[in-house]
Amino acid sequence: MNYRTILVHLDHSDRSPLRGAVAARWSRAHAAHLVGLVPTALHDGVIPADAIATGMSDYIAESADYLRRRAEAIAREFRASIAASGPLSYEVRLVDGATVDAVARHGRTSDLVVLGQDDASSRNDTVVRALAEQVLLEAGQPVLVVPSAGDAFEGMPKNVVVAWDGSREAAMALRAALPALRQGVRVTLVSLRHPRDEEQAQRLLVPEMIQYLLRHGVNARAESGVTESSFGDALLSRVSDLGADLLVMGGYGHSRLRERIAGGVSRQIFSQMTVPVLMAH
Template sequence: MANFDILVHVRRYEGESLAATVALTLAQRLQAHLLGLYVAALGSVAYSTLETVVFQVQEADDLYETALAQRDVWEKRLAANGVAGEWLVAQGEPVEAICHAARWCDLIVAERPQLTADAPIGWGTVSRTVFGAGIPVVVVPETAKPTSVGERVIIAWNHSREAARAISGALPVLRLAKQILVLDGAEQQSLVGARHLPQLDLAVYFARHGVAAEFRPFTPTSEYGANILSNAHTMAADLIVMGAWGHSRIAELVLGGSTRYLFQHSDVPLFVAH
């Protein structure tokens, strides 16, 4: 029986879904229960006439029913990959639907468009899901070509709350990894003025949780995101684990940041938490 639940947002039920492929790979590795979620769009009724609203609602209902009928296709794909799961369909705003379904799951997998990047500064579908879901999210860039997921992992460790949450959520994946490299960066300074706070020794924490990892000091003077991605490419990593938005989205809009950079430029799936 599965003791880990993965929710994957399926943006298109026709043809191949990159997010579904990554989610299936993770579900196989973790022996997880995989829930596929398609959200049928409900068109805006602003400035619409009554006749137009009636037509839009009927069209949305038809799309919802068509999506429901994809259950057999999804179940056949699960069976072909030896994965247990189910097919869910919602109607309306994607982030609200994803965050609702995430309440009984441990991990979300979502594909992020790159050519029409929807979240360069933190207000797109995937980034709003990271903020609202309350559980980690595997962000799959549209440009990713993963042949494996979670075998060679790079961890961006800056001692922040967000990074710690990502690492904790990724433990089931990390225990099965063949290679893990921790980029051990500078500790963030506390903003509350507390002194003598106990610190997490990540190496000891990993040893206690059955995770083997190599630690490497990480002290770039600039371009943190680009340096993380460069290290990932060098080791042929298939997953980057990191905290998301340790600074506010406004700060990242004005100043930039590693989250913003990697959401825009990474071709490696990102395991993130906020």
Template sequence: MIRDILVNLTQGAERDPAAHYAAALAGAFKAHLTGLAVTYELDVPPFYMGALPTDFIDQQIRDNEVAAEKAAAKFTAIATEAGVGSSVRTLSASLGEAARSFAELSRLFDLTVVAQPDPDRPGPEEVIAEAALMDSGRAVLLVPYVQKPPFALNRVVVAWDGSRASARALAESFPLLHHAKHLEVFSVRRHDDDDTTPAAADLERHLGHHGLSANLRHLVLGSGESVSAAILNEVSDQGADLVVMGGYGHSRLREMVLGGVTRDILESMTVPVLMAH
């Protein structure tokens, strides 16, 4: 069940797509929505501080405070318009500290929503999203920075590779999958890969015990085609409203940076993606 949702509030943008999407989602599930507004502290090495004019530092601090206040006010208006119960949490911290705090906070929410980083407007979203995905222990729902349609689950696709991360993403997505009108589950592999994904029958059995039916497919990569490209093409072909996926890639080392496929999806996603590490 989804009854408690957390969203990181985007600052400095005309529209906060994550807040709008999270509010619509909260309305659909009759969930409470909490927005986190961060006043980002200046992260300047001490030996540089003396070279910066006091007036400049004071103005930057005030600008950051105003940005957080505006984001909080905008969020409250969005939640009120959506008719959902909401609250705002505030935090004053450096970007690194804010990311760690957000990941820790996420552990006590049913679902965490973060905006996709906007390449044309550098901001904290990438660091926040990575920390939540890698360190919260929960799934994270990433919303495209160009997202305009409200929350909908007409068609959901699940990218499945049988990994721990895929299993976690699938398990945490069940409340959402039960609202999907059409469910597509697919695995991706190369021609020369051993078929190590669990048998389709087992996956179908597991979904069936949860009252879910899905179209299960295997996608074989074409020559020179990447896993991320195959996923994005499938999403486009299916006209999906949501993608559910774990971490793809061949590395078995846990890194505090996103893997290649995950980063590709994060950079190129055009619909919301529920990810788990």
């Protein structure tokens, strides 16, 4: 697998320019075509309270005009950033559909969807919540989620942690990440288990996975750990300890309802990530 088309969601949030820069960097590194998708939010139904002057005779028309102008400004900023950073095959798409639907639909025509962690700077005037989570479940393509804090994402990932639990989702995420793993300098396959799960090691087929990666040009090492705490806490701790700059993992191994009730690892990573996360479902 190679990344031939990468899509990035652009909006008016503070982190959107950084997200666009990360997507452009990945596109250049993988010789991919970049699509900047700008949903106008017209069908999301909420705009800033002070965006439209009082006394307007046609509030709906004025609101639509405001949202369109805001989207065009985002697109201009994105084009300017691409022009300033060097040659790249890219396009910008302005779409009027509901944000989740638009990103999921257009995401299906790409190899990788770049999204942002839920960003407090956009919460006052949008109904979109947990966009990355919803797109992951609906687009059918892997997503790269950029954290809402920090800016140490200058280069391509060189120190990658792969969360490996032997699941279908973990296998899909690992395969989706192969182009990035090939460019990594250090790739660590991390497997975690609870103290009472003695049989997990045999189920994971770690030596076989290491050989699989080697045949794909990825020289990885494996480590296993036992934790009494949640897998999410332990995984984030290993990411920090290893100084990783990318986490690869499967998302939502159970139904979304069960994950919400049980407090799934995926949901914890979405809320507490400190490095970009490449996730597949």
